[in-house]
Amino acid sequence: MPAPATAHDKADQIAVHPFENGFGCELAGLDLSQPLTQARFETWHDAFERYSVVVIRGQHFSVAQHVAFSEWFGKLEQYEDPKDQAEGFNTIIRVSNIDKYTNAIKSLDDIGHKSFTLGTSDWHTDSSFRRIPSKASLLFAREVTPEGGDTAFASTSMAWEALPEDMQQRIEHLTVVHDFEETRRRFGLPPRPPEIRAKLPPVTHPLVTNLPDGRRALLIGMHAVRVEDMEPDASRAILDELKAFATQQQFVYRHKWRVGDLVMWDNRCTMHRAMPYALERDRRLLHRTTVAGEAAA
Numbered sequence: 104m105p106a107p108a109t110a111h112d113k114a115d116q117i118a119v120h121p122f123e124n125g126f127g128c129e130l131a132g133l134d135l136s137q138p139l140t141q142a143r144f145e146t147w148h149d150a151f152e153r154y155s156v157v158v159i160r161g162q163h164f165s166v167a168q169h170v171a172f173s174e175w176f177g178k179l180e181q182y183e184d185p186k187d188q189a190e191g192f193n194t195i196i197r198v199s200n201i202d203k204y205t206n207a208i209k210s211l212d213d214i215g216h217k218s219f220t221l222g223t224s225d226w227h228t229d230s231s232f233r234r235i236p237s238k239a240s241l242l243f244a245r246e247v248t249p250e251g252g253d254t255a256f257a258s259t260s261m262a263w264e265a266l267p268e269d270m271q272q273r274i275e276h277l278t279v280v281h282d283f284e285e286t287r288r289r290f291g292l293p294p295r296p297p298e299i300r301a302k303l304p305p306v307t308h309p310l311v312t313n314l315p316d317g318r319r320a321l322l323i324g325m326h327a328v329r330v331e332d333m334e335p336d337a338s339r340a341i342l343d344e345l346k347a348f349a350t351q352q353q354f355v356y357r358h359k360w361r362v363g364d365l366v367m368w369d370n371r372c373t374m375h376r377a378m379p380y381a382l383e384r385d386r387r388l389l390h391r392t393t394v395a396g397e398a399a400a
C-alpha cells in the first residue's frame with residue numbers, strides 16, 4: 104500500500120531536467136505563487152548548487168512573492184534609487200528599457216539607462232566590483248522582445264576545470280582589480296559624482312575563487328580591469344584570453360525569454376551577458392533580486 108502523501112513527496116513532484124552539457128537545468132512542477140516549503144526549497148537549492156543556472160518557466164507571482172522566495176537563499180542586496188525599484192521594494196531592481204514613471208521606452212540619452220545597458224551587454228558577474236560579489240541573481244521576465252534580448256550564461260567553473268594544467272598553475276595565485284568606474288570609462292560615459300564613487304572604490308579579488316563544495320572558478324568579466332602587479336598589456340592579454348576560453352560554446356547556455364520565465368544563476372561560478380535587441384523599439388521588462396554573497400572563508 105502506498106504511504107500517505109507528505110510535504111516531502113510533494114517536493115518529489117518537482118522534476119529537474121539538466122541541459123545537455125551539464126550546465127544549467129530546468130525545474131518543472133514548481134508553482135512560485137505558492138509559499139515555498141522546506142522540501143521544495145531544498146530541491147531547488149540542490150539544483151542551483153549542482154547546475155549553476157536554474158530555469159523555471161510559466162510562473163505568475165507578485166513582486167512581494169519574488170522577494171519572499173528569493174530570501175530563502177539569503178540576504179538580498181538593496182537598490183537605493185527609487186526609479187530602479189519595483190513597487191517600492193528596494194530589493195528588486197527593474198532591468199528594463201521602460202521608464203517606470205511614464206511607461207514609455209527610455210531614450211538612450213538617459214545616462215543611467217545607457218550605463219546599465221552597456222554594463223550588462225558584455226560578459227560580467229553581478230557586483231564583482233563590490234567587496235563581496237553577489238551570490239545569486241533571480242531574474243523574472245514580465246515583458247519580452249519579439250527578437251533578440253536573450254541572456255547568455257557561461258560556466259567559469261567548467262572553464263577552470265578544462266584549462267590546461269600549466270595555465271591553471273600560472274594563474275591560480277593572481278589577484279584582479281574590479282572597478283565599475285573603469286567599465287563606464289571604457290564605454291566613454293562620464294564619471295559618476297565623487298560621493299557615489301567613494302562608496303564603490305576599486306576592489307581586489309582572487310582570479311581563481313573557491314566554492315564551499317571545493318569547486319574552483321574564474322572571477323573575470325567586464326568589471327575586471329587589471330591583474331595586480333602585471334604590465335598593462337600582459338594583464339589585458341590574460342584577461343581577454345581567459346574570457347575567450349570561458350565563453351566557448353561548450354560552457355555556454357543561452358536563454359531565450361518567454362513571459363513568466365524565472366532564471367536564477369550562481370554568480371560565484373558563472374558570467375552572463377544580455378544579447379542585443381531593438382532598445383528603442385521593443386519593450387523589455389525584467390525584475391531581478393540579488394542574493395548577497397558571503398565573505399570568503
Ligand code: OGA
Binds near residue numbers: 242252253375377389
Ligand atoms: C542582470 C543582467 C541581463 C539581461 O540583470 O544582471 O545582466 O539579459 N541582465 O538583461
Ligand code: MN
Binds near residue numbers: 223
Ligand atoms: Mn548582470
